Amino acid sequence: MREPTEAGPDAAAGRGRAALVEGGVEFDDRDAALLRAVDATGSVAGAASDLGRSRSRALSRIETLEGAYGTLVERRRGGEGGGGSRLAASGRSLLDRYDRLQAVLAATAAVPETVLDGTVTAVDGELAVVDTAVGELSGLHGGDGDGADGGAESGWSGGIATGDAVQVRIGADAVTVNDAATAVDPDATSARNRLDGRVSRIDPGETVSTVRIAVGAAEGSDDAPDPDTEVVALITAESVDRLDLAPDDPVSIRWKATATRLVALAE
Amino acid sequence: MREPTEAGPDAAAGRGRAALVEGGVEFDDRDAALLRAVDATGSVAGAASDLGRSRSRALSRIETLEGAYGTLVERRRGGEGGGGSRLAASGRSLLDRYDRLQAVLAATAAVPETVLDGTVTAVDGELAVVDTAVGELSGLHGGDGDGADGGAESGWSGGIATGDAVQVRIGADAVTVNDAATAVDPDATSARNRLDGRVSRIDPGETVSTVRIAVGAAEGSDDAPDPDTEVVALITAESVDRLDLAPDDPVSIRWKATATRLVALAE
DNA sequence: CTTCGTTGTATCAGCATAGAGACAACGATA
């Protein structure tokens, strides 16, 4: 399938790679391709031949995977056509799970993000409050107990304590833009982080637009705007039209604390 | 090396592993640990010694990484202490970027998700409308041109066409819960997907609660509820209190189309 | 000038993973 894209130098520029891990065994894109080929050809031998890989390794790889993920391929030897292999239901759902992970990763790579530096002022369980240039924001940090880090000894610490310097990451797909005039009762929604600002720029896309909202730290002074802090929001072009958004329009943005990730700064 | 952590059966159960990719070179957790050790010890030799890795490999690995990511470590030979190495600013920002990716991946693994099956009814650029059991939902699919897949020959197709069977993935951290009574003007917000339902269950957490909202397909019949389709929302415990949520309460939920991912079903 | 510990560079051996190939076992079908 899929033409030789792997050679392209910037084919995966700035992107990432993700794999499922279970029982110490990684489920790779190679493994996904193998399962798909088994599903397509109806046999492990045919799959290996299609992919240009050796049959013995393909089979032993499947056995390794099944040792960690359970039955993936129903193999039958002898019989019609000499036997064959079918993708088991659990194998299919594993593929779906892998695809979802891949989609999420592609999304986080494709969707802009806002990163603010701040200092932790309070920690309450998984939730923490961070003081930033635009005020106090609340978000989640990864320290759910201990097993939060997948890496072995990467040294990455999801744990966060009061006073720590952290990055506040807000995905542009999590930010909701509201008309400033139509104030929403803050008690009626579960979106807790709320800021007022002005549209500073709109990058129109085919169907999705990127809206940058300048959120000045100072609230009273109009002649001393802080152009430094901008929050990015990803909005459908239809919503841009419906809200009639244009540069310099006052807007109110909000996003959920549970959609905000806190990351400890290196050093 | 690599102490026997891989034996832990559920150490990384259900989790994933992510790495940055640029120019065909992966930035691993091993690489992150290496850069951190360089930063800590002030020399590549010391870092390799700390990690129990060979110095020559560590150095050549850094050179490989720098070939793809640019200068990461400022090395100096001779002089005070015989020389040494410092983590460059770009190396530090790369580490931060890696940590953000890691945090996002950990988040998607830790945060519940709602997965609905559906059929694509319309495609408009990156946006698509899907017909599901709970009505029409709109979301993004990964087919931004062609270079969307990081994997080489995984066969994963982000492309979507009308009539395709897809999974609709909604992260629980993207769903906003509103009081049903306080209706929000649908024209005043950029959140396009909107459903009415009833709270079916609340799993209280320390500071974050998981709320399940039953979204029946039939709207008029009360005695024939569809217990099958539930949407999960991740809400801070404070918001649960503020909205006074309890099982069987009518609520209105909404989430952005740009926070909804469409994934082609395997087969 | 000497000392020092580091950065550069090269070579060698060990190990894990890959493919290549061979052969027996299997069981429905003709």
Place this chain on the structure above:
DNA sequence: TATCGTTGTCTCTATGCTGATACAACGAAG
């Protein structure tokens, strides 16, 4: 019963990565 192509299992070989080791180059400090 013979045929067929697959699964299951084995051995051999090649390749790439890793660690181990050695040695020259470097430049500030003493």
